[in-house]
Amino acid sequence: MTERESAADIEACAARWVVRVDQGELPAGETAELESWLAGDPRRLGAYVRAQAGWTLLDRARVLGGEATTPAPARPPSRRALLAGGGVAAAAACIAALFVPRLLAARYGTAVGEIRRVPLADGSMAAINTDTTLEVAMKPGKREVRLDRGEAWFQVAKDAQRPFVVESGPVRVRAVGTAFSVRRRDGGSEVLVTEGVVEVWSEGTGEAPRRVTAGERVFASDSAGAARPVPASLEITRELAWREGQIVLDGEAFGAAAEEFNRYNARKIVIVDRGLADQRLVGWFRTNEPESFARAAAASFGGRVTVRGDAILVEAGTRLAE
Structure with missing residues (x-):
């Protein structure tokens, strides 16, 4: 039956x-x-x-x-x-x-070199940097964003009844109506606040949330919580220049700058002579022009550039080799 x-x-x-x-x-x-x-x-x-x-x-x-x-x-x-x-x-x-x-969750991602601006359902806006994944869930009592990898800047619409919380590994960033960026790094996340106030903490550490105000930055460790915020108002505009497809250098080491360019491009800058990595640079460059940057950098310290396939090799020139 x-x-x-x-x-x-x-x-x-x-x-x-x-x-x-x-x-x-x-x-x-x-x-x-x-x-x-x-x-x-x-x-x-x-x-x-x-x-x-x-x-x-x-x-x-x-x-x-x-x-x-x-x-x-x-x-x-x-x-x-x-x-x-x-x-x-x-x-x-x-x-x-x-x-x-x-229905309430939306997932966004960018490829290497891609930068997107995405309006969110609550009226907020997210600028999503290269090689980044986000998942956004608009819930009745909370707006949740999960940053699996990469970096994003958020301009948050005010809604006192629904805080805006970004989850980046164990790190949490909570805001109501403000603007800030979160970048996922090894062992933690870096937060830059451009407007208003946010609270930053790491789940499971037992540490109280840190209040971070406009013009400050903080690194939150996955295992130890947020450090003391430090002033960064002069650095924030430069460090968020990626929103306009730019990299702005003001005394950064060549090695660090090369790593930054490599985030945006399949063609990678390779520093053959590691002694060049500490050379300091100043300049404004497009994120999608790694060869132009490498040649300008090499010219500034007497190096030379050779392109082999997807590798942009930077070596010491005659002057530096002596």
């Missing part, structure tokens, strides 16, 4: 059908499958209509999630289905439990 389908199974199946219909017109074969499923048990029509109603209640959540804003209308299977009633709230709760996390 075949076991009778439970009400919970019917509701779950109805929810899946509503989602499939909502994504676009069903092929003929799937339409026939849906009609056959509906005809197979008198309880299914009511479940289908309740699922449609619950899905409609989630339209606002779909917009917040940044997904398609013009979904294909779900066709009622029959006139009889329009008369089915009751259980709308239960169906909505069921569908919400299954699908709201997906």
